[in-house]
Amino acid sequence: MFKQTFKKFKKVNPLSDLQEVIDLDNYDANNSTNGLCNIVNPKDISEMDIRKSLDFPVGLQPLRMWRCYTLKKHPGLLIIRNPFTFRGQRYWIARSLRDYPLPPNTVNLDAKHFSSKTISDWWGELHHCTNPNLVHRLKTAMRWTTLGYHHNWDTKVYDKTMHTPFPSDLCYLSKYFSLALGFPNFIPQAAIVNYYPIGTSLNGHTDHSEINHEAPLFSYSFGQTAIFLIGHGTLEEQPSAVYLRSGDVLVMSKESRLCYHAVPRIMKALEDPWNNLFTNPNEKLDTFNSSMNFELYDQLNDELFWMPFNRYVTDCRININVRQVYSSDR
Numbered sequence: 014m015f016k017q018t019f020k021k022f023k024k025v026n027p028l029s030d031l032q033e034v035i036d037l038d039n040y041d042a043n044n045s046t047n048g049l050c051n052i053v054n055p056k057d058i059s060e061m062d063i064r065k066s067l068d069f070p071v072g073l074q075p076l077r078m079w080r081c082y083t084l085k086k087h088p089g090l091l092i093i094r095n096p097f098t099f100r101g102q103r104y105w106i107a108r109s110l111r112d113y114p115l116p117p118n119t120v121n122l123d124a125k126h127f128s129s130k131t132i133s134d135w136w137g138e139l140h141h142c143t144n145p146n147l148v149h150r151l152k153t154a155m156r157w158t159t160l161g162y163h164h165n166w167d168t169k170v171y172d173k174t175m176h177t178p179f180p181s182d183l184c185y186l187s188k189y190f191s192l193a194l195g196f197p198n199f200i201p202q203a204a205i206v207n208y209y210p211i212g213t214s215l216n217g218h219t220d221h222s223e224i225n226h227e228a229p230l231f232s233y234s235f236g237q238t239a240i241f242l243i244g245h246g247t248l249e250e251q252p253s254a255v256y257l258r259s260g261d262v263l264v265m266s267k268e269s270r271l272c273y274h275a276v277p278r279i280m281k282a283l284e285d286p287w288n289n290l291f292t293n294p295n296e297k298l299d300t301f302n303s304s305m306n307f308e309l310y311d312q313l314n315d316e317l318f319w320m321p322f323n324r325y326v327t328d329c330r331i332n333i334n335v336r337q338v339y340s341s342d343r
């Protein structure tokens with residue numbers, strides 16, 4: 014069932030199939046016709062309560078404006094529909110492209126196909142490249158980078174000896190979401206940043222390499238739109254399809270934590286919220302959180318600085334997937 018559904022959505026022009034995809038922007042239709050999703054309140058924690066332990070991170074809309082959904086057939090799965098401001102989106106996009114792929118983090122680019130200069134500064138090379146064929150090659154070759162505890166894709170285990178510092182900004186953001194959604198004990202320890210040029214996909218899998226399966230998994234999507242398939246404990250059961258759009262935060266917790274999931278298709282987004290300068294024109298930066306890169310945040314208001322990042326997300330999607338690997342901080 015899962016594989017058939019995956020194939021159906023991966024096909025190039027299945028306009029009729031797209032009607033099945035749950036569209037959180039069309040909540041009323043989804044809710045009244047077949048009751049697929051629910052709108053829920055973020056946990057009963059007020060902004061005041063969170064503020065006692067964490068300052069509000071810049072780049073997010075105030076908690077009271079978040080729209081948070083659950084899918085009726087998939088308990089434990091939560092989706093917050095884009096709680097980011099336009100500059101917040103730009104910040105995470107720029108960090109994922111310019112900074113996170115840098116050493117000592119690991120990227121998928123290998124020495125057989127790329128020079129050590131490209132492997133160690135992929136974004137720098139892409140940014141300065143003027144040959145259209147090489148731009149295309151560089152752009153489509155980058156598929157993932159890993160942060161914190163690094164996952165070994167061959168053995169499917171986290172290698173304890175392969176650990177690099179987890180970015181403080183991503184740690185802070187994930188802690189904020191975990192607190193707001195009622196998972197106060199979550200410790201961000203590992204992340205995979207996935208890069209999806211339009212036309213690419215991610216096969217069905219479960220994320221079970223982490224030792225601690227009680228902890229939720231936080232996933233941030235930016236750029237172009239994904240069709241995300243969420244299934245159940247086996248490949249025999251029918252998955253549901255839901256659009257993940259730029260800024261959406263997906264949480265796999267409890268029953269859904271070990272369920273099959275996949276990204277069969279990346280589609281051109283109808284809007285580009287990373288350029289919607291009206292989402293927070295008068296953002297106050299006086300409480301700027303020291304875990305974030307202030308200089309970068311400031312530069313992202315400059316359209317010229319933003320241009321190369323904009324070019325990338327015009328036909329690509331980025332997904333940052335944050336996990337807790339072990340039961341405690343080591």
Ligand SMILES: O=C(O)CCC(=O)C(=O)O
Pocket residue numbers: 205207215220232234239241257274275276332334
């Ligand atoms: O791109 C996504 O939304 C999902 C990525 C994912 O499942 C993974 O990295 O394990």
Ligand SMILES: [Fe+2]
Pocket residue numbers: 218219220274
């Ligand atoms: Fe996954």
